[in-house]
Amino acid sequence: MYDFLTGPMLWATFLVSFGGLIVRAIMYVKGLSWQLDRVAYRPHMSYGMRGAVRSILAFIIPFKARLWRTRPGFTIIFFAFHIGLLVTPIFLEAHNVMLQKAFGVSLPTLPTGVADGLAWVCLVGGLFMVLRRIAFPEVRIITTAYDYLLLVITVLPFITGLIARYEMGDYNFWLTAHILTGEIWLLSLPFTKLSHAILFFMSRMQLGMDYGIKRGGMKGSDMAW
Amino acid sequence: MPEGKFCNKTPITTEEQLKATLGDKGGKQYYEEMNHLDVDSEKLWGAIQKTMKSRTKTWLEICAHCGLCAESCFLYQVNGRVPEQVPSYKIQSTLGQMVKKKGKVDNEFMQMCMETAWSKCTCCNRCGMYCPHGIDMGVMFSYLRGLLYSQGFVPWELKIGAGMHRVYRAQMDVTMEDWVETCEWMAEETEEEWPGLEIPVDKEDADIMYTCNAREPKHYPEDIAEAAILFHVAGENWTVPSEGWEQTSLSMFAGDWECCKDNVVNVYSAIERLRPKRAIGTECGHAHRATVIEGPYWAGREDGQPPAPYIHYVEWLAEALRTGKLKIDPAKRIKEPVTLQDSCNYVRNQGLKDVTREIISYIVEPGYFVEMAPNKEHNYCCGGGGGFNGIGLYREQRNVALRKKKQQILDTGCKLVIAPCHNCWDAIRDLEEEYEIGIRWSFLKPLVIGMLDVPEHLLPKDE
Numbered sequence: 001m002y003d004f005l006t007g008p009m010l011w012a013t014f015l016v017s018f019g020g021l022i023v024r025a026i027m028y029v030k031g032l033s034w035q036l037d038r039v040a041y042r043p044h045m046s047y048g049m050r051g052a053v054r055s056i057l058a059f060i061i062p063f064k065a066r067l068w069r070t071r072p073g074f075t076i077i078f079f080a081f082h083i084g085l086l087v088t089p090i091f092l093e094a095h096n097v098m099l100q101k102a103f104g105v106s107l108p109t110l111p112t113g114v115a116d117g118l119a120w121v122c123l124v125g126g127l128f129m130v131l132r133r134i135a136f137p138e139v140r141i142i143t144t145a146y147d148y149l150l151l152v153i154t155v156l157p158f159i160t161g162l163i164a165r166y167e168m169g170d171y172n173f174w175l176t177a178h179i180l181t182g183e184i185w186l187l188s189l190p191f192t193k194l195s196h197a198i199l200f201f202m203s204r205m206q207l208g209m210d211y212g213i214k215r216g217g218m219k220g221s222d223m224a225w
Numbered sequence: 226m227p228e229g230k231f232c233n234k235t236p237i238t239t240e241e242q243l244k245a246t247l248g249d250k251g252g253k254q255y256y257e258e259m260n261h262l263d264v265d266s267e268k269l270w271g272a273i274q275k276t277m278k279s280r281t282k283t284w285l286e287i288c289a290h291c292g293l294c295a296e297s298c299f300l301y302q303v304n305g306r307v308p309e310q311v312p313s314y315k316i317q318s319t320l321g322q323m324v325k326k327k328g329k330v331d332n333e334f335m336q337m338c339m340e341t342a343w344s345k346c347t348c349c350n351r352c353g354m355y356c357p358h359g360i361d362m363g364v365m366f367s368y369l370r371g372l373l374y375s376q377g378f379v380p381w382e383l384k385i386g387a388g389m390h391r392v393y394r395a396q397m398d399v400t401m402e403d404w405v406e407t408c409e410w411m412a413e414e415t416e417e418e419w420p421g422l423e424i425p426v427d428k429e430d431a432d433i434m435y436t437c438n439a440r441e442p443k444h445y446p447e448d449i450a451e452a453a454i455l456f457h458v459a460g461e462n463w464t465v466p467s468e469g470w471e472q473t474s475l476s477m478f479a480g481d482w483e484c485c486k487d488n489v490v491n492v493y494s495a496i497e498r499l500r501p502k503r504a505i506g507t508e509c510g511h512a513h514r515a516t517v518i519e520g521p522y523w524a525g526r527e528d529g530q531p532p533a534p535y536i537h538y539v540e541w542l543a544e545a546l547r548t549g550k551l552k553i554d555p556a557k558r559i560k561e562p563v564t565l566q567d568s569c570n571y572v573r574n575q576g577l578k579d580v581t582r583e584i585i586s587y588i589v590e591p592g593y594f595v596e597m598a599p600n601k602e603h604n605y606c607c608g609g610g611g612g613f614n615g616i617g618l619y620r621e622q623r624n625v626a627l628r629k630k631k632q633q634i635l636d637t638g639c640k641l642v643i644a645p646c647h648n649c650w651d652a653i654r655d656l657e658e659e660y661e662i663g664i665r666w667s668f669l670k671p672l673v674i675g676m677l678d679v680p681e682h683l684l685p686k687d688e
Contacts, residue, residue, distance in 0.1 A: 031279025035525065036278050037280050133290075147289075213529065
């Protein structure tokens with residue numbers, strides 16, 4: 001089981017997951033329409049790209065966009081959650097050992113304490129995301145079961161990973177569960193709303209181009225995101 | 226498939242239809258007929274499949290339901306922060322559902338969509354600035370309005386408004402003859418005080434072609450006279466077209482895209498016919514958006530630009546003051562606290578925030594200009610945008626919407642508001658009527674004329 005999950009299944013997962021995200025990005029660009037979107041993408045590409053970069057940067061740098069400054073509490077939780085979510089698996093020592101075995105190369109790894117901390121940050125962040133969905137009427141009204149399911153899919157690899165890491169209960173069971181939930185998460189990326197992993201950039205880029213070309217950029221007036 | 230006499234899927238294209246629909250006072254019969262109007266699901270779904278491309282599709286799909294858009298919406302704020310006013314909810318429960326159900330929706334749903342699209346969103350695009358995913362719900366509501374219009378679910382006034390544009394190519398029944406006569410009349414009236422003043426019609430190869438809002442010839446022709454005075458004093462070589470002079474677009478508010486195209490092409494033809502170096506539009510936000518910002522796309526112009534440089538009045542005025550074509554007498558500058566309304570349609574939608582403040586720097590004594598909070602591209606809609614001002618059915622909701630601007634103005638402590646946009650001007654007038662907070666409001670033209678330092682040779686000779 002372990003061999004299958006970390007062997008063929010893992011490769012298939014990577015292929016579907018990352019391949020799928022790339023396909024989604026390509027489909028997004030192909031589905032843009034200058035006339036329907038009312039943005040002259042091609043003739044003003046340089047203005048567009050400038051706007052795109054500004055728009056992405058404003059929202060991936062904490063407290064850069066006005067939105068982030070108006071909601072400091074949320075901003076901290078949101079960024080902590082996403083940083084934990086992305087950094088931990090990529091720079092985790094155990095994952096890089098596998099990488100080393102397979103390719104003979106590995107990325108720099110996080111000290112165990114930091115990795116543990118980040119995983120916990122991610123879990124606590126996820127918990128807060130659930131709580132605010134319940135607590136705030138303006139979030140509750142738009143929240144669906146699907147939103148909770150995606151949060152569960154996202155945090156399960158962390159929960160199972162931590163249990164395995166602290167060797168609570170049957171290590172092999174939890175390790176298998178960790179790999180399985182991790183693969184489910186990866187497979188969900190292109191097919192669910194988790195596709196925002198790539199589509200966030202596409203959508204931000206598009207709106208950035210809109211502002212950069214049509215809504216002020218060409219008037220020399222940058223949007224104060 | 227029952228369709229009403231007035232409420233139906235067919236646009237108004239003749240004067241007779243227009244007059245008949247206008248005769249249905251307040252749309253009484255129109256709205257009654259709407260209760261029986263069928264939804265053509267096949268056509269609706271067909272339209273969605275054809276026009277909903279990756280931008281809107283992705284926006285609907287990846288909305289993280291985080292609720293961060295809530296506070297960005299002034300309608301959410303002034304309506305007691307009820308969750309039904311959260312932008313994400315408003316679009317997901319309307320367009321989102323329509324897509325999910327592949328257009329298989331009923332009359333009741335469409336009426337709910339209509340109410341949401343025209344009374345709970347002014348398409349001010351402010352939410353788009355606050356969504357981490359860059360989802361602009363204003364853009365989507367505009368799209369939804371198009372779908373609703375094509376199915377006949379559109380407020381009575383906007384059905385008529387789009388009809389006006391189709392019949393007269395103006396938002397009011399101002400014909401080409403009416404327009405040219407008004408120009409002649411205004412030139413005559415004004416010439417007494419301003420010798421040599423002209424309103425040249427259809428002059429070819431002028432430096433400027435001026436276009437306006439049909440409300441001006443219809444209800445306040447003095448605005449045209451004021452534009453003429455300022456061009457005259459600035460020594461501009463200008464003209465107005467006899468055809469293609471009207472740059473507003475109620476059809477844009479209604480979602481009648483075919484009509485939008487027809488109107489803007491008409492204006493562009495005037496540019497091509499008269500070959501001015503550039504065109505200048507009046508103090509109107511939505512007119513500017515329609516002819517300059519969105520118009521090129523309706524007309525199918527791939528570079529997204531009108532056939533000649535086309536600027537908003539505030540851009541011309543700032544330039545005229547900057548270059549000294551117009552001089553302000555420092556003694557006549559505004560010496561009372563004054564604030565400025567940033568119009569969504571040319572500030573958030575075209576970045577014209579600094580030129581308006583440049584104008585302020587010339588016409589207001591330093592220290593007297595008070596910014597609204599928030600301002601520039603973060604400013605709130607006047608409360609009457611996107612057609613909201615004109616829809617009788619939603620007057621009550623509109624009046625509630627005005628409260629945000631009322632509070633913003635009260636917070637500045639100013640009694641004078643400069644509003645270089647017809648729609649904002651109207652909304653601010655209405656809010657004073659409704660809430661009596663003791664303010665005055667003005668376009669830029671009359672203010673500037675009142676404080677001009679006029680060269681001797683332009684003044685009337687004493688007898």
